[in-house]
Amino acid sequence: MQRLTALLAGTLSMLAGTLALLATTLGHADAETLYQPTAEPVTDSVYAIIGPTDARTYENHGMxxxxxxxxxxxxxxxxxxxxxxxxxxxxxxxxxxxSDQPIRWVINIGVQDHRWLGNDYFKKQGAEVIAFxxxxxxxxxxxDQHMEGRLPEALGERFEGxxxxxxxRLLEGDTASITLGGTExxxxxxNAHFPGDAMAYLPQSDVVFTGDLVYVDRLLGIHPWSNPKNGLEAFARLDAIDPDHVVPGHGRVSDMERARRDSGDYYDFLVNTIGEAARNFEAMSEVMNAHQDMEQFKHLEHYDSWHGTNMNRTFILFEGM
Ligand SMILES: [Zn+2]
Structure with a gap:
């Protein structure tokens, strides 16, 4: 009996310990892990909310x-x-x-989940959503893919609703000019990262929001539906604009030099080295091996996990051309 009591007491104290630990963990999650984005100034009237460059997580709620x-x-x-x-x-x-002004317009320049699944929320607050x-x-x-993909998986109950x-408001064609409150x-x-992706240029402040055309600090990801050829062409148009400020899809606010180094040069490499090799019927494995170590792009986050995949997908895309 004594032994049973001791055993029971031991089990109870273990259980109490587990509960205490659980409570600490939950308390911690509530108090410290809620990511609050901030709008940092780019010019007088233009701001950028720069998200973390890591994956979608519960803590950053997919931002x-x-x-x-x-x-x-x-x-x-x-x-x-x-x-x-x-x-x-x-x-x-x-x-x-x-700003103490209301959000009047939401412009969708991207098709990836974390660029537009907030539309419903802002429409309910009275904003007009505009896109091509x-x-x-x-x-x-x-x-459907976005509603069942990595985002709900990472966000759990934070994805509810x-x-x-x-x-x-739908914009026709592939270019459009719109003005609100004197700002054009x-x-x-x-059409680079996703078909239907866009960029937005503000001529008065010389800022371009590139969407997922440009990544800095982290390597571009080429998905099966991405098109690096379109990326290279669109980057040339960005180059022609030559804005003072580049707000990339991911990574810090930059100038054209950094945008070119981290993204433009990479599109150039993918299209004119990997794509060209595919068009010339070179052996894919040899081409991939020869370009696995690109010193030029190794400073970019996710290089190790994405570079091989990016070459592979580009090669396959150009093989069919
Ligand atoms: Zn993205």
């Missing part, structure tokens, strides 16, 4: 990408709406810290 905040005389323009319902109020707080027809078409094509919603935006499709 591992960059967003734009443009303050005009007639309200705020948000570039991309974030990953869903949970991030919506966090983005609103970031905007409220730099091609962007919306592509968002619709990817919606998120549902796909699409632009209220020139939009153009890039």
């Amino acid at each position: 591992n990408a960059n967003y734009g905040v443009i303050v005009t005389d007639e309200g705020v323009i948000l570039i991309d709406s974030g990953p869903g319902a949970f991030s919506g109020p966090n983005i609103e707080r970031a905007v409220a810290a730099v 027809e091609a962007t919306v078409e592509s968002q619709k094509a990817f919606a 998120t549902q796909p919603a699409y632009a209220d 935006l020139e939009l153009s499709l890039t």
Whole structure:
């Protein structure tokens, strides 16, 4: 009996210990791991929300990408709406810290999940969502995949209440110019990372929000649906604009020199070295081995995990051309 009591007491104290540990862990998650994005100034009236360059996590609630905040005389323009319902109020707080005006427009320049799944939230707050027809078409094509993919997996209950919603105003063709409160935006499709991706140029402040056309600090990812050839062409158009400020899709606010070094030169390498080798019927394994070590791009995060895949997918794309 004594032994049984001792055993029971031991089990209970172990259980208590486990509960205490669990409580500490949960308390910690609540208090310290809620990522609050901030809008950092690019120019007087243009801000960028620069997300972490790591993966979508519960802690960053899927905001591992960059967003734009443009303050005009007639309200705020948000570039991309974030990953869903949970991030919506966090983005609103970031905007409220730099402007007391309402978010009037949300412009979708991207098709990747964390660029547009927040549309529904901002529409409910009264914003008008604007996008190219091609962007919306592509968002619709990817919606099921995004609603079941890595984002809900990473976010758990923080994904609840998120549902796909699409632009209220559709822009035809592949370029468009729109103005709110005296601030002009020139939009153009890039079709690089995802079909239907776009970039936004603000001529008055000489800023380009490139969307996922440009990554700095981390290596571009070529997905099966990405098109590095379109990327190279769109980068040439960005080069022609030659803006003072580049807000990339991922990574810090930059100038053209960094954008070229971290992305433009990489498109050039993919298309003109790997793509060219594929068109010349060279052996894929030999080409890949010969270019596995690219000193020039090794400073970029995710180089080890993405570079081989990027070459592989580019080779396959160009083989068929
Ligand atoms: Zn992205």
